[in-house]
Each structure stands twice: as structure tokens, then as C-alpha cells.
Amino acid sequence: xxxxDNIIKPMPQLNFKGRDIISITDLSKAExxxxxxxxxxxxxxxxPKMLDGFVMGSCFFEPSTRTRLSFETAMQRLGxxxxxxxxxxxxxxxxxETLYDAMKIIGQYCDTIAMRSPIEGAAxxxxxxxxxxxxxxxxxxxxxxxxxxxxxxxxLETQKKLEGLNIALVGDLKYGRxxxxxxxxxxxxxxxxxxxxxxxxxxxxxxxxxxxAKGLKYSMHQKIEDVLDKVDIFYITRIQGxxxxxxxxxxxxxxxxxxxANMLGGVKPNLRIMHPLPRVNEIATDVDKTKHAxxxxxxxxxxxxxxxxxxxxxxxL
Amino acid sequence: xxxxxxxxxLVAAIKNGTVIDHIAAGAALKIxxxxxxxxxxxxxxxxxxxxxxxxxxxxLIKVEGREITPEEIDRVAILAPxxxxxxxxxxxxxxKFTVKLPETIxxxxxxxxxKCITNHENMCSKFHVIKEKDGVKLKCHYxxxxxxxxxxxxxKNN
Numbered sequence: 001x002x003x004x005d006n007i008i009k010p011m012p013q014l015n016f017k018g019r020d021i022i023s024i025t026d027l028s029k030a031e032x033x034x035x036x037x038x039x040x041x042x043x044x045x046x047x048p049k050m051l052d053g054f055v056m057g058s059c060f061f062e063p064s065t066r067t068r069l070s071f072e073t074a075m076q077r078l079g080x081x082x083x084x085x086x087x088x089x090x091x092x093x094x095x096x097e098t099l100y101d102a103m104k105i106i107g108q109y110c111d112t113i114a115m116r117s118p119i120e121g122a123a124x125x126x127x128x129x130x131x132x133x134x135x136x137x138x139x140x141x142x143x144x145x146x147x148x149x150x151x152x153x154x155x156l157e158t159q160k161k162l163e164g165l166n167i168a169l170v171g172d173l174k175y176g177r178x179x180x181x182x183x184x185x186x187x188x189x190x191x192x193x194x195x196x197x198x199x200x201x202x203x204x205x206x207x208x209x210x211x212x213a214k215g216l217k218y219s220m221h222q223k224i225e226d227v228l229d230k231v232d233i234f235y236i237t238r239i240q241g242x243x244x245x246x247x248x249x250x251x252x253x254x255x256x257x258x259x260x261a262n263m264l265g266g267v268k269p270n271l272r273i274m275h276p277l278p279r280v281n282e283i284a285t286d287v288d289k290t291k292h293a294x295x296x297x298x299x300x301x302x303x304x305x306x307x308x309x310x311x312x313x314x315x316x317l
Numbered sequence: 318x319x320x321x322x323x324x325x326x327l328v329a330a331i332k333n334g335t336v337i338d339h340i341a342a343g344a345a346l347k348i349x350x351x352x353x354x355x356x357x358x359x360x361x362x363x364x365x366x367x368x369x370x371x372x373x374x375x376x377l378i379k380v381e382g383r384e385i386t387p388e389e390i391d392r393v394a395i396l397a398p399x400x401x402x403x404x405x406x407x408x409x410x411x412x413k414f415t416v417k418l419p420e421t422i423x424x425x426x427x428x429x430x431x432k433c434i435t436n437h438e439n440m441c442s443k444f445h446v447i448k449e450k451d452g453v454k455l456k457c458h459y460x461x462x463x464x465x466x467x468x469x470x471x472x473k474n475n
Binding site for chain 1 (some may be wrong): 432434438439458459
């Protein structure tokens with residue numbers, strides 16, 4: 001079998017067994033690369049018996065179809081089983097039970113738990129309630145580390161490297177949890193960032209301060225056309241009307257931050273377009289059949305990254 | 318209040334106990350609550366908004382019959398970051414120390430983020446202290462949001 005030259009060299013000293021994955025900021029550069037290395041291997045060749053006999057709790061206190069199905073499929077395709085819930089209305093949260101108690105009990109049934117909650121810090125608290133590894137599938141507007149990891153994996157797969165890339169983050173940068181997290185993670189990889197957003201939704205100061213402190217270069221822009229031809233990765237997020245106090249402000253911008261196929265004439269051949277999904281109208285459907293569209297494969301990569309994390313925290317990788 | 322030669326004090330001297338001086342104006346009553354200083358029938362005298370050369374305005378607490386430890390006062394350091402503590406024995410200063418801001422602050426601070434789990438469950442808050450040139454910032458251990466000290470408006474009532 002030919003050696004893939006973009007497979008990262010193994011780092012056997014890292015031990016993830018029993019570890020909680022709560023925040024992307026908890027992971028060092030070496031640890032991130034370790035996860036991506038295993039995701040690559042699993043994408044090339046599945047391991048359908050790796051987690052035979054293990055059970056994952058899927059505890060979604062907030063609706064999420066994609067992340068939940070991705071985690072559950074990841075576990076099932078490794079030979080593991082899944083229990084859980086997708087709707088908090090069926091849990092005893094209604095009866096006033098604390099998250100701490102609920103997770104302590106569920107941790108007695110499973111070997112690992114993937115969870116999502118609208119409350120920030122919930123995953124961190126759950127990790128205190130049980131020894132079983134917690135995988136944070138999103139806690140409010142705070143963290144969604146598996147999304148960041150799959151975003152990094154997608155960048156690696158398409159660019160064959162993570163270092164020194166030009167990356168545009170576009171759309172709702174003020175409230176966009178995925179863009180904050182990705183920017184934080186890219187401080188490990190010497191990226192040059194371009195932030196394209198309406199003024200009211202630009203990247204917040206507290207993120208920019210963190211980036212500056214870590215030596216990351218970035219610039220702010222108001223039009224997609226200003227950066228599109230310069231970048232290797234174009235990562236766009238949905239702008240929600242609800243974020244604007246004045247509906248007229250939303251009307252003014254809603255068609256400005258839209259990517260169409262006819263804008264791609266001068267882009268770099270290696271450009272890839274990414275989106276955490278769901279995509280509404282910010283990427284026109286005529287982009288889908290261009291060679292630059294990568295957002296659907298990006299979602300598929302989520303399964304491989306989650307498989308890698310499950311294998312690592314359960315001590316099988 | 319009695320005058321004491323040679324200095325004129327606005328708050329009476331104590332025989333044995335602790336003086337907490339140079340407290341940020343407005344913080345003394347919170348500190349008394351958080352450290353439970355008025356329990357066990359201790360005599361506690363308090364000065365609020367006293368003039369101060371070092372701080373313009375300060376609060377002051379004198380607790381009779383109790384020696385406050387450095388560990389106790391460090392717990393409330395966020396409310397009185399330049400406080401000085403004098404342990405008094407027989408009207409004389411027997412020991413002096415200053416407050417030291419710890420690396421983490423448990424319980425004392427209420428997270429200003431309404432969506433933080435610490436405001437939804439019966440649990441202790443926890444903050445990591447980030448010291449910067451122009452002041453102190455606090456990062457919530459749970460919701461990971463970072464706040465400047467002047468963005469903290471609520472502290473736990475004991």
C-alpha cells in the first residue's frame with residue numbers, strides 16, 4: 001500500500017484514556033495532531049470491532065440532528081452501542097434534578113458520554129459528576145470542540161498541511177461559536193486570518209486579544225471579494241436575522257455575504273469552501289458542483305474525528 | 318468615639334484581634350458576611366468611606382478576639398486587593414501581612430453570565446485569576462467567559 005505523504009507521524013507518548021474533551025483550548029498542538037492522525041487512519045480504513053462491548057451515552061439536552069447522528073454513527077460503526085435521549089423533555093430535568101446528579105447516574109450505565117446542552121459550562125460540570133469521559137457536543141455559545149477538530153481535519157485533508165495557511169472566516173463572527181473556536185485552534189498553526197463580516201457582527205475584541213497575544217496575524221474586511229482570491233480556505237457561517245436589533249440592518253447585509261459560483265473565477269486552485277452547516281442562502285447552490293465546495297465532505301469528516309476521539313478516550317487507540 | 322493619643326482614630330482601637338485596613342470602599346460589609354466575622358458574638362467595628370492617602374476612600378474592619386489567617390483573607394482578596402492585615406495583641410501590632418490574590422477564586426464571585434451553569438445549579442462558582450498590567454481579569458472555569466473586575470457586580474451572600 002502506497003504511503004500517504006500527508007499522514008502525520010505517530011506520537012506514542014500521548015495518552016487520552018479516560019480524558020474529557022470539553023474545550024479546544026484544553027488540547028495542545030501535539031494532542032490535536034494526534035487526534036487528526038487517527039481520524040485520517042479511520043477514514044482510510046474503518047475498524048468495525050474496535051469498540052465492541054462498549055456503550056456510549058448520547059445525552060442531548062438541546063436538539064441537534066447532525067452532531068448527534070454523527071456521534072451515534074461513529075460509535076455504532078466502531079462496533080459499540082448507544083443509549084440516550086435527544087430531547088430534554090423526557091429527562092428528569094423537569095422534576096428539578098441537577099445536571100450533576102443526572103450525569104452521575106448515566107455515567108454508571110455507559111463507558112463514555114457525548115452531550116450537548118444550552119447551558120454554558122454544562123460539559124465541564126458533567127465531567128466533575130462522573131469518571132467516564134465526557135465528549136462535549138456543544139455547550140451553549142461556549143465550546144464545540146469536535147466541530148473545531150473536524151474543521152481542522154478538513155483543512156488538513158484538502159491542503160495537505162495545517163501550517164502557514166491563509167484562511168477567511170466569514171459571516172457571523174460575533175456570535176459564531178465555530179469561528180471563535182477555529183480561530184483559537186489556528187493559533188497553533190501560524191495561520192493568517194481574514195475576518196469578513198458586517199461591522200455589527202465582526203470578531204469580538206476578547207477573541208482578537210487572545211489571537212494577538214499568541215502572535216496570530218489577522219485583518220478585518222467588509223466584502224468577500226476583498227479576500228476570496230487570496231485564501232486557501234474560505235469558511236463561511238450563516239448570518240441570522242435575529243441577531244440584528246434593526247431589521248433594516250439585516251436587509252442591507254443579507255445578500256452581501258453570499259458566495260456564488262460566478263465569484264470563483266480568480267481563486268487559488270487549492271481553495272476549499274467550508275461551512276459548519278446548515279447552509280441556508282449564504283452559499284448559492286451553484287457552488288455545490290464546483291471543485292471548491294467541501295462543506296458536505298466536511299460534515300462526513302465529523303464521523304471520523306468522533307470515531308478517533310471515542311477510540312482514544314476509551315483506550316483503544 | 319474615643320480619641321487615642323497621639324493619633325486621632327475614626328474607628329476605636331482594639332485590644333486583641335485583627336484590623337483589616339485599605340479595603341476598597343464599599344467592600345467591607347461583603348467581607349464581613351463572606352468571612353462570617355460577626356459570628357460568635359465578636360465585637361466588630363467598621364469604618365466606611367474613610368479618607369485615605371493611599372486610596373482616596375477606604376473601608377476598615379476591626380474584629381475583636383479573632384485572628385484572621387492569610388488563607389482566609391486571600392479568599393476575599395478580589396474584594397480588597399491591597400488590603401493590609403494587622404494582628405493586634407494587647408493594643409500593639411504583633412503581626413502584619415498583606416493580601417495575596419490567589420490563582421483561583423472559589424464561591425465568592427457570582428458569574429455575570431446568566432447562561433453559565435453556576436447560575437442554574439446548586440454549586441460553587443470558580444474563577445481563574447488573570448493578572449494584567451492594567452488590572453485583574455477573571456475567567457469562569459465553567460463557561461470560560463472572561464470578565465474585567467469592574468464587570469463583576471454580584472458576590473455571594475454567605
